[in-house]
Amino acid sequence: MSTDEPKDLGNIHDITPKPRKLPDGANIRFLAPTVNAITNVTALVGRDLEPLRCHIYIRDGLIAGIVPDNADTTPLAAAPPPARDLLERDKPITIDGKHMIAVPGMADVHDHLQVLGPGLPVAEGLPLDEFLRVQWATQARMGPPEYELAVLLGTLQRLKCGVTTVVDHAYTFHEPDLDEACVHAYDLSGIRWAYARGIMTRPYAPVCETFEQAADNIRALLANTTATPERLFVAPVSIRQATLQEYERSAALAEELGAGTYTHASETQAERETWLQEAQTTPIKALDRAGFLNERTVLAHCVVLDDDEIELLAARGTHVVHCPSNNMKLAKGVTRVPDLLAAGVNVALGVDMMADIFSEMRAELHMQSLHSGDPAVLSSRDVLQMATWRGAAAVFPDAAAPADTLTAATAGYRVPIGELSTGCAADIVLIPARSLLQAPLLDPLHAVVHQTHGPMVRHVLVDGQLVVADGVSTLVDEKELLVEAERACNYWLDQLDLPAGPQGVWFPPPPPDFPDAPPDGWP
Structure with a gap:
């Protein structure tokens, strides 16, 4: 295929997905049911993720108490009986956690959620640079409605598999209002988010912008959306998509x-x-000279590092996010995660357009064991920490996120995330513990890492709000979203000049009258 100019698609906005609206002045998360207790649950508590049979009490979006179930006094009177209907929205509810494991909400610290169609399957077998050109070609004519659709789909896929915090490294920005579309989609989903606003000034002209344009758009983003400096990263894509001088300007x-x-x-x-x-030195040293590295810096992948660079990352307090499945898929190599952790570098996990965070934990363990020849080089606890509090620490300093609650009690405060401890945000994932896929369950932590798969997640809380109940979003019509995404994907596959590959969605979308007739012009 040609990667110089995208094929003329006509007016793509003739098939614009339907607009979605947020309630005026409200975070949509607070339209989800409020949970004030999870009783009789086995929880992985604290940063050491020690299993404890307990009751978890929630107030104002925070964990107010974790009480062992064998305590002399258990304040069960503080909570109503378990709800028969988890979708009661007019009063707080209690979830009976019997036969479930509670884990901290997990963090996906590197992803690209704008890739609606068609992404990795169409570029099967291509090396990184060729894959990227396919991706850019598919994005070149996407507008704000398509970005919103893609990001909403991606965030819900992450939430339903136990991710409560996501960092979206967003690019390309080839049309106005794409930033606003992304932020709107995060807010619609109910996920906790941070925005790594990509800057791409080269080499593929149809989707590039100047640094000045990017900087103006980033300032406008802070002025006109719910984005705040605390959850914003200035994020040049890589040295092959931005210049050394632009890294210096990004740091400033x-x-x-x-x-x-x-x-x-x-x-x-x-x-x-x-x-x-271009810099006459190695990547980490060049970034340091550009003033780019500090305790609020996240570097994705870091596959090729020497010992001096690892020491420099530790000295600067810079975080690394490893994406093992993506690294294997695109044959990038093996990141020295055990060496980084031993040197004091915080390392998180990223899904990076792959399956789910549970797959990434297992891939990390298996990759490092095979590469080192040592099955104990990392432990199950190590990778679950990478997916929870280490991920939180990479996104927000000291693993403390801006309080999102509307209540006066916590407004303006920074709230610890990534662990089940009193005073932390009630970002909690509930996983069934009596499944044939996990039996016999001897160790809850081992079962979460080795025997749990994303679709097994039962309930997800963010700030104490039940955003996923019985595996289904409480905030978004999933059937409607699925129809829109499938139709959009079929449109691109039909119109774009892509390499040989999938010719359409295997299971066609339902007829146009399900759930609603699509806008005029949809296929």
Whole structure:
């Protein structure tokens, strides 16, 4: 296929997905049922994730108490009996956690949620650079409605599989209002989010912008949306999509705005060679000289590192996010995660357009064991910590997120996330513990890492609000979203000049009268 110019698609907005609206002045999460207690549950508590049979009490979106079920006094009178209908929205509810495991809400610290169609399946077998050109070609004519649809689909897929915090490394920005579309979709889903606003000034002209355009749009984003400096990263895509000078300017912009910095770094040997050619030094040293590295910096991948670079990352307090499945899929290599952790570098996990966070935990363990020849080089606890409090610490300093609750009690405060402890945000994932897929369950932590799959997640709370109940979003019409996504994907597959690959969605969308007739012009 040609990657110079996208094929003329006509007026793509003739098939614009239906608009969705947020209630005026409200975070949609607070339209979900409020949970004030989870009783009789086995919880993985604290940063050590120790299993405890207990009752969890929630107030104003925070964990107000964790009481062992064998305590002399258990304040069950503080909570009503377990709700028969989890979708009661007019009063707080209690969830009976019997035969369930409660784990902290997990963090996906590197993803690209704008890739609605068709993404990795169409680029099957292509190396990274060729895959990216396919991705850019499919995005080149996407507008704000398509971005909103893609991001809403992606965030719900993450939420339903136990991710409560996501960092979306968003790009490309080839039309106005794409930033606003992304932020709107995060807010619609109910997920806790941070925005790594990508900057791409080269090499694929149809989807590039100038640095000045990017900077203006980032400032407008803070002025016109729910984005705040605390959950914003200035995020040049990589050295092959931005120049060394633009990394320096990005660091200055982040300092001006009070935001973090974020980029792909040391992803492949080819990328490392680009740094050596353009900066005359290795990637991490070049980023440090550009003033890009600090305790609010997240670097994705970091596959090719030398010992000096690992020491420098530790000295700067910079975070690394590893995406093991994506790294294997695109043959990038193996990140030195055990060495990074041993040096004191915080390492998180990213799903990066792959399956789910449970798959990433297992992939991390298996990759490092095979690569090192040591099955104990990482433990199950290590990878669950990477998916929970370490991920939270990478996104928000000291693992403390801006309080999102509307109640006066916590407004304006920073709330710890990523662990089940008193005073932390009630971001909680409930997983069935009596499944044939997990039997016999001897160790709850081991079962979560090795025997649990994303679709097994039963309930998900963010800030104490039940955003997923019995595996289904309480805030978004999933059937309607599925129909829109499938029709949009079929449209791109039919219209774009793509390599040989899938010719359409295998299970066609239902007829147009389900659930509503689509807008005029839809296929």
